[in-house]
Amino acid sequence: MTLSCSECGSAAGSSDLFCAACGGLLEFSMPAVSQPPSVLTALFATRSSASQPRDRSGVWRFRELLPPIADDAIVTLGENHVPVYDAPRGAAYAELAHGAYLHLGMNPTGSFKDAGMTVAVSHAHASGAKLAACASTGNTAASMAAYCARADMRALVLVPSTGISESKVVQTLDYGADVVALEGDFDAALVMVRKLDPARVAIVNSINPYRIEGQKCAAFALLEQRGWRAPDWLVLPGGNLGNSSAFGKGFREAVELGLSDRVPRIAVVQAAGAAPFYQAFVTGEDLVPVNAQTTATAIKIGAPASWRKALREVRASKGTVTAVTDEEIADARAIVGRDGVGCEPASAASLAGARKLVQAGTIRPGDDVVMVLTGHVLKDTAYASAYHRSGARFANRIGAARDEADLLARIETLVTAPA
Numbered sequence: 001m002t003l004s005c006s007e008c009g010s011a012a013g014s015s016d017l018f019c020a021a022c023g024g025l026l027e028f029s030m031p032a033v034s035q036p037p038s039v040l041t042a043l044f045a046t047r048s049s050a051s052q053p054r055d056r057s058g059v060w061r062f063r064e065l066l067p068p069i070a071d072d073a074i075v076t077l078g079e080n081h082v083p084v085y086d087a088p089r090g091a092a093y094a095e096l097a098h099g100a101y102l103h104l105g106m107n108p109t110g111s112f113k114d115a116g117m118t119v120a121v122s123h124a125h126a127s128g129a130k131l132a133a134c135a136s137t138g139n140t141a142a143s144m145a146a147y148c149a150r151a152d153m154r155a156l157v158l159v160p161s162t163g164i165s166e167s168k169v170v171q172t173l174d175y176g177a178d179v180v181a182l183e184g185d186f187d188a189a190l191v192m193v194r195k196l197d198p199a200r201v202a203i204v205n206s207i208n209p210y211r212i213e214g215q216k217c218a219a220f221a222l223l224e225q226r227g228w229r230a231p232d233w234l235v236l237p238g239g240n241l242g243n244s245s246a247f248g249k250g251f252r253e254a255v256e257l258g259l260s261d262r263v264p265r266i267a268v269v270q271a272a273g274a275a276p277f278y279q280a281f282v283t284g285e286d287l288v289p290v291n292a293q294t295t296a297t298a299i300k301i302g303a304p305a306s307w308r309k310a311l312r313e314v315r316a317s318k319g320t321v322t323a324v325t326d327e328e329i330a331d332a333r334a335i336v337g338r339d340g341v342g343c344e345p346a347s348a349a350s351l352a353g354a355r356k357l358v359q360a361g362t363i364r365p366g367d368d369v370v371m372v373l374t375g376h377v378l379k380d381t382a383y384a385s386a387y388h389r390s391g392a393r394f395a396n397r398i399g400a401a402r403d404e405a406d407l408l409a410r411i412e413t414l415v416t417a418p419a
């Protein structure tokens with residue numbers, strides 16, 4: 001696999017971050033694979049029950065499709081074992097006949113970032129890097145910190161000083177990273193990170209092409225659980241847009257390699273207050289950065305780095321882009337919880353977006369729709385707590401019992417209530 005510019009095609013060095021000719025983001029070429037599809041799928045499946053950690057990893061068991069990294073440099077936490085759950089209440093809410101969640105929050109640090117981070121940190125480790133750095137709204141930080149701890153590397157995290165989930169920061173401190181809070185938002189922190197010298201510091205934001213290679217494995221994990229049959233639609237939240245481009249690349253490669261018969265249509269959902277990609281998609285013009293505002297902090301990004309890559313994937317898949325309000329996200333998040341699944345706020349943009357696209361007639365009610373849940377329900381408990389204490393539509397308040405008789409009366413009501 002070769003690394004080259006995703007804009008102008010110029011060849012790049014294996015640790016470059018940007019194209020020397022035009023400054024564009026880099027991208028790995030299609031993997032060259034000699035095995036026929038049936039041999040590959042059998043190999044992937046067999047590995048998941050093998051004893052080696054790198055065989056059991058939901059990323060490294062697809063290693064024929066990844067950039068080569070020496071076995072002893074691989075840093076894995078057993079990532080990307082990600083369940084597909086039926087979504088009966090979510091589907092009803094979106095007015096779909098049926099739907100499913102692909103829950104990437106069930107990763108070792110609670111978000112999809114782990115699938116990319118295992119590859120980015122393994123590459124950095126293999127190259128002898130001592131320090132990794134990222135700008136983060138929380139989940140990249142937590143993931144990087146955990147993988148660096150495993151690799152015995154230092155980790156430097158730049159986070160916005162306000163508007164990020166405390167649960168994520170605390171998790172990152174637990175893993176021993178150096179956390180520095182910066183004035184300004186994620187976009188300002190990413191500008192700082194881009195100034196660092198990649199020869200001295202491994203930069204592991206999603207501009208790092210190794211991250212994208214790891215994250216594309218979520219597409220493989222989804223297809224594998226469906227007998228390698230693609231759904232009609234894949235709906236996911238879009239922030240910096242690395243994940244949208246990773247899914248698109250994964251699905252395209254699966255078709256190219258004969259593993260799957262078609263690509264799903266990719267629907268990217270942004271928060272209305274942080275929707276520059278939606279604007280660019282609608283107008284057909286270059287993305288104009290915005291001052292991002294949303295309580296779904298993981299997608300509070302005004303200048304998404306991977307918008308060109310993501311736009312190519314959305315178009316190649318005949319997909320679409322939409323935007324939903326914070327209130328729609330909050331209510332959808334509560335519904336994901338009612339399915340016994342749960343997710344963090346940004347993830348619920350998938351269900352809110354699916355609902356909007358069904359109402360708009362873009363997604364048909366009978367379509368086979370997979371909604372990606374990007375982060376775990378415990379990633380932002382302050383947000384959930386505020387929702388349930390509010391008068392919101394699906395708020396579920398803590399009850400009180402005056403005395404034992406009152407409690408028994410309550411239990412009686414519950415026992416006899418119709419299902």
Ligand SMILES: *Cc1c(COP(=O)(O)O)cnc(C)c1O
Binds near residue numbers: 112139140239347
């Ligand atoms: C990082 C993240 C996103 C946004 O992904 P991008 O690749 O930046 O578009 C969405 N949801 C959660 C929970 C995240 O951690």
Ligand SMILES: [Zn+2]
Binds near residue numbers: 010022
């Ligand atoms: Zn270029």
